Amino acid sequence: MKIIAYGMRDDEMPYLKQWSKDNNIEVKAVKELLDENTVDLANGYDGAVVYQQKPYTAEVLDKLASFGIKSLSLRNVGVDNIDADAIKRNGIKVTNVPAYSPNAIAELTATQLMRLIRRTNTFDRKIANGDLRWAPDIADELDQMTVGVIATGRIGRKAINIYKGFGAKIIAYDIYHNPELEKEGIYVDTLDELYAKADVISLHSPATKENEHMLNDEAFSKMKDGVYILNPARGALIDTDALIRALDSGKVGAAALDVYEDEVGIFNTDFGSFDAIPDERLKNLLKRENVLVTPHIAFYTKTAAKNMTQFALTSNVNLITKGTDDSEVKF
Ligand code: COI
Secondary structure: OEEEEOOOOHHHHHHHHHHHHHHOOEEEEOOOOOOOOOHHHHOOOOEEEEOOOOOEOHHHHHHHHHOOOOEEEEOOOOOOOEOHHHHHHHOOEEEOOOOOOHHHHHHHHHHHHHHHHOOHHHHHHHHHOOOOOOOOOOOOOHHHOEEEEEOOOHHHHHHHHHHHHOOOEEEEEOOOOOHHHHHHOOEOOOHHHHHHHOOEEEEOOOOOOOOOOOEOHHHHHOOOOOEEEEEOOOHHHEOHHHHHHHHHHOOEEEEEEOOOOOOOOOOOOOOOOOOOOOOHHHHHHHOOOOEEEOOOOOOOOHHHHHHHHHHHHHHHHHHHHHOOOOOEOOO
16 A cells, blocks of 8 residues: 655654554655645555645546545645535545644634733833833733633634633533533523623634635624634634724724635745735734734644644545545545
8 A cells, every 4th residue: 555645844754754664554755735736646646645725626636536546634624625526526535633633723822812911912022122111001811801712623622621721701602512511501692692792702613615704894893892803713714804994993902813814825935024925914914013923833733743644644544445534524
């Protein structure tokens, strides 16, 4: 059996080599991402392990299928960049890694919230200019605040535990209710109720067609003045123009964004200077003291890199040998 692994980073390689040795399975690692220009590299392999945010297009998926590759294993969680029709048409089976490290995402989200609440970005900037005064940057305290968590899957639940540790009051919205959280009575019935009550809104939902731009002008208008917005999930959940308007008006007091709706081709790229970043809207956000933007780094920890690599390889073997895996994604 031979597997090709696309988009392999140096930090993932030791985990791939260890897995390959332990399982005695040949894995060809390539640095390139899977796209129209690189799909031919997969010819002759039994399965492909991939990781990327750019789209898996019909052209790429048709080509993989024409090489006989029907086993595609993602090293990440999100499946919103896959052409579902092409997957179904070609009978390709797909797995993801749903829990490589929910903690990694939750920890960064909470870190950024605390930075926003304690105005550390403002103090860093003041100190760089020799200004060591306190006022006017007086902070809030999380244990006096209500955090509204949207989506209580693995990551949302980890985030809830961290917020609870800080003493915050938690409310949550999800179509599916987690039984433990249900017992605690934290669920609200509608998003509008969450918007009206939350001092902090923490987004942990996957992106779907239905929730695209769920945080738009109308949603922001229903929130408390000065609300904190946290998005470590998917850029498409927020209408960026509406967010900028809400920041300008003060409706949104501060935001931490690890994702951005136009991030593909921009995040994880070195442009050499701030001015060279080719996205004016992103630069508008990056310049703001009350907005913390990170380039989709929440997942980027050693634990996650190991689990993403090794779980995806094991799932790929299961798809190849058994035609199914516990992490199979249904389209
Ligand atoms: C995911 O696992 O879905 C992520 O967002 C991480 C990665 C694509 C950057």
